Amino acid sequence: MTTKTRASSKRATARKPRRGRPPKGASTLSREAITRAALEAIDGGGLEAVSLRVVARRLGVDPSSLYNHVASKDDLLDAVAEHILATFEVPAPTGALEDDLRAIGRAFRRHALEHANATVLVLTRPTISAASLGPLEAILAVLVGAGCTYDKAVHLLRVFMATMLGSVLRDASLSAAFDGEVFASLVRRGAALEASGLEHIVAAAPHLASFDGDAEFDFAVRLATAAIAAELGDADPRKGDRP
């Protein structure tokens, strides 16, 4: 019975929600909006902070309402992964095989890690829809443009993707936990390690402790592209090849 006649007030937001569809056609709900809200929740609090109830709260809506636009929580997480893949912008090709692969790799890594908490979703869910095939198409274009058959291009594509995904996954996992701290702590308890017969780990510990994701990724991609270029029958692109 409180303040029923104040509906004409400018701030009408305090209206008590009744049953059924909301009277106004505000309709903030859609698959898109839900996906975005879920991604925001993940960005804010990590993967395990996202729940349908949290997403619903964020949208000011009842949890069960989400099921009108999303089949399940799994479906929602797929949508998040797809959303990230679909918004990847492929860098413009220059025509030089190695440069182009490197550029795509770098751009993909940067894009994937932009939502670091969601990266593992992207790498882990086999979300192969048309919207998320941009990166694959771009890499195929570069390989075929370099005179590669489609058969061979697919294999090389897979090698390149594996290298990229493995690197990005490591970065995502590490940044999710404890950056360089992982191996730094190993160095500290070096004595315990020495006893376990891991002599090379102990000897390499200082190098293991320092980790520069960007540089490491570039190195991996450079090696992969060089191997791909060599496999394509070109001369080995490193210097000193024709004496």
Added chain:
Amino acid sequence: MTTKTRASSKRATARKPRRGRPPKGASTLSREAITRAALEAIDGGGLEAVSLRVVARRLGVDPSSLYNHVASKDDLLDAVAEHILATFEVPAPTGALEDDLRAIGRAFRRHALEHANATVLVLTRPTISAASLGPLEAILAVLVGAGCTYDKAVHLLRVFMATMLGSVLRDASLSAAFDGEVFASLVRRGAALEASGLEHIVAAAPHLASFDGDAEFDFAVRLATAAIAAELGDADPRKGDRP
């Protein structure tokens, strides 16, 4: 009041559990046993089928009892990943760089995919304890044995691991969902793809649709090891290098 005096029966298993510690010193509970039970649950029903309550039921124990041996569910999952890594048996080295790396890679892939449902745990959790460093130590040994400095060995190790992890992750993700079906379905709706400007994907679809995990992995590892061998300053190991 029912059958209280039948305690002397041979089948004493029907004893109603009372409060407190169980009278006998059966003590089936330990971090090891809990980890194994969790892995069995994962093997049987996938990652999302494992819960502390399910693990407890499997051990015939109250869920809260697990907290005497495990700090949290996260801790338990870490223990599972570590268990798998720790039981990896490194193949004996032969002294030939490329052969040895390939052997390690193959063995690791096979071992990781032996518990396919848990593989993503192994790849995703940064579980760097002494017990789980076997693979790293083995790879380092091979690289250093080939005359590599520790500095360079660490970088090459990371490249090799990225290639391996990326490949294994893809296999685990694919096998978790729908094997070759992923791209096979793409082929079917080729028309829809054509409209979205993914010409190379469409052209390569037949090759994308067929996927042999073992062969693909071998190819990736071969390329990676060749690149590593070349980077180490050896002559390019492919034929026809010195005319």
Added chain:
DNA sequence: ACCTGAACACCGTTCAAGT
């Protein structure tokens, strides 16, 4: 067509109470 509220069968985790 789409949203609500209540309900169901689960969760992870804590803690006093037991032995």
Added chain:
DNA sequence: ACCTGAACACCGTTCAAGT
């Protein structure tokens, strides 16, 4: 020292009831 049972604050999902 270690296990139990109950409790707490959450889950994902379903479904009749509303508009």
